[in-house]
Amino acid sequence: MAIIGRPNVGKSTLFNRLVGRRRSIVGDEPGITRDRIYGEVQWAGQTARVVDTGGIIPDDEAEIPAEIFRQARFALEEAGAVILVVDGRTELAAPDLDLARLLLRTGKPLFLAVNKIDTVTMDAAAENFRQLGIRNVFPVSAEHGHNIGDLLDAVFAVLPPETMSDTVEEGSDAAEEASDIRHSPSDTAAKPRTHGESEQGEIRVAIIGRPNVGKSTLLNALTGTARAIVSPVAGTTRDAVDEVMRYKEHELRLIDTAGIRRKGKTEKMAEKLSVVMARRHLQTADVALLVIDATQGVTSSDATIGGYAHESGRSVVIVVNKWDLVTTGRTDGKPPADRAIFERQLRTVLKYLSYAPVLFISASEGRNIHRVLDTVLKVAAERRKRISTGQMNRFLERIDFQRATVPMAKRIRIYYMTQAGVAPPTFVLFTDRAVVLHFSFERFLENQIRSAFGFAGTPIRLKVRARNAPASH
Numbered sequence: 001m002a003i004i005g006r007p008n009v010g011k012s013t014l015f016n017r018l019v020g021r022r023r024s025i026v027g028d029e030p031g032i033t034r035d036r037i038y039g040e041v042q043w044a045g046q047t048a049r050v051v052d053t054g055g056i057i058p059d060d061e062a063e064i065p066a067e068i069f070r071q072a073r074f075a076l077e078e079a080g081a082v083i084l085v086v087d088g089r090t091e092l093a094a095p096d097l098d099l100a101r102l103l104l105r106t107g108k109p110l111f112l113a114v115n116k117i118d119t120v121t122m123d124a125a126a127e128n129f130r131q132l133g134i135r136n137v138f139p140v141s142a143e144h145g146h147n148i149g150d151l152l153d154a155v156f157a158v159l160p161p162e163t164m165s166d167t168v169e170e171g172s173d174a175a176e177e178a179s180d181i182r183h184s185p186s187d188t189a190a191k192p193r194t195h196g197e198s199e200q201g202e203i204r205v206a207i208i209g210r211p212n213v214g215k216s217t218l219l220n221a222l223t224g225t226a227r228a229i230v231s232p233v234a235g236t237t238r239d240a241v242d243e244v245m246r247y248k249e250h251e252l253r254l255i256d257t258a259g260i261r262r263k264g265k266t267e268k269m270a271e272k273l274s275v276v277m278a279r280r281h282l283q284t285a286d287v288a289l290l291v292i293d294a295t296q297g298v299t300s301s302d303a304t305i306g307g308y309a310h311e312s313g314r315s316v317v318i319v320v321n322k323w324d325l326v327t328t329g330r331t332d333g334k335p336p337a338d339r340a341i342f343e344r345q346l347r348t349v350l351k352y353l354s355y356a357p358v359l360f361i362s363a364s365e366g367r368n369i370h371r372v373l374d375t376v377l378k379v380a381a382e383r384r385k386r387i388s389t390g391q392m393n394r395f396l397e398r399i400d401f402q403r404a405t406v407p408m409a410k411r412i413r414i415y416y417m418t419q420a421g422v423a424p425p426t427f428v429l430f431t432d433r434a435v436v437l438h439f440s441f442e443r444f445l446e447n448q449i450r451s452a453f454g455f456a457g458t459p460i461r462l463k464v465r466a467r468n469a470p471a472s473h
């Protein structure tokens, strides 16, 4: 379900009420409060995904219904039901009418939440909003939790039953079928790819990083190196502009290049926008190029963006740009920077990205650009690599588990292990007991897997399943 509405009507309050935990980012600068934020809502034994479509459009434009709609379009396409939120304490306004009209046109099941109806005596106010032409009207108070149950009953009644289990492999017939069921026929021309799965062979690359680190310079260097086969292609599913290029028999799609070039209004705004954009781009990428400015070192915003990249499960390549400015082009009299030292410092801050290769480049001088492309191909392949259960078990026999520093009580016996999925590689351990893996054991095992099989650039997921016991994670 998607939540949409003008600013300040209470979308994120409703979202947090549904999801139960404060998951939305609420910013302190008007208009740039949050990107689409996803959460899960559980109701009467069912689970649904909910997305807060709150805008990233600065200031005035945030009030324009067409803009709100445009921003939310991607989320709306995915949605099985849409909740329009209005502020019940204000008069019905023209923008609400416009937004309602745009939403009605999508043909999606639509629900109107008239919010901020904190007392029953205000219910009458909600009736005014029937003029919006939406049949399902619910006076609610997101803040106090009034009537939210009725709203959820109605929404869950129209949501399609869950058709996609997480064991379905992407790219398989089953996954195709499942996504066909989930999306209404009108979506078939523009099938959203929400889990980073790609068209056959296409590698989706997101260039992410703070303002001024050199993202658009890198984009130009990349597309200038290889032959751009279609450039630019209007994004089919979003308002994005992608650039598609071919490199060594592979098709690379550089995601939302318009966004990469977009410059924020103020420095602070641009900085926040870069975080929001990174999150958005990660949603559909296979590989993220995390660009860092060599002259600045790793800043806290770099670390924030890097953290999102890691959590997203995408493969990551860390690109240290403007290397020329700290070596040949150095003007401050200091000795040229040392890669090993720089990398060590970088890895201390970006600990969680220990699997990500680090490259030193100069985008403006075109240095090491091929290295970037080769590394993208490599990590994209590693991400989809499969280890057979036979190989896995031979590997398991070779590991000296005594070397893992795990408290006795937390030790488990692994009977066997199998790779259950790719992108990111996911392994299931069949064990004697259903326990949460001790973090040091998890790290030990991950290191062993990496030294045996590689998996450069991609996070690895480990799941535990007790044999003869109900599945657990």
Ligand code: GDP
Binding pocket: 005, 006, 007, 008, 009, 010, 011, 012, 013, 014, 054, 115, 116, 117, 118, 140, 141, 142, 143, 144
């Ligand atoms: P958004 O911009 O649509 O996401 O709106 P927010 O969720 O940030 O809410 C805007 C303001 O409305 C905040 O000050 C909320 O505390 C307030 N608000 C949200 N829901 C309710 C409600 O049910 N009753 C009242 N009285 N205020 C609410």
Ligand code: GDP
Binding pocket: 209, 210, 211, 212, 213, 214, 215, 216, 217, 218, 260, 261, 321, 322, 323, 324, 325, 361, 362, 363, 364, 365
């Ligand atoms: P973006 O905001 O991340 O897209 O950054 P830009 O690509 O617009 O680059 C910001 C500034 O850094 C521009 O003035 C670029 O010319 C400069 N720049 C980008 N890459 C390099 C580089 O490798 N070396 C040097 N010396 N300058 C660079």
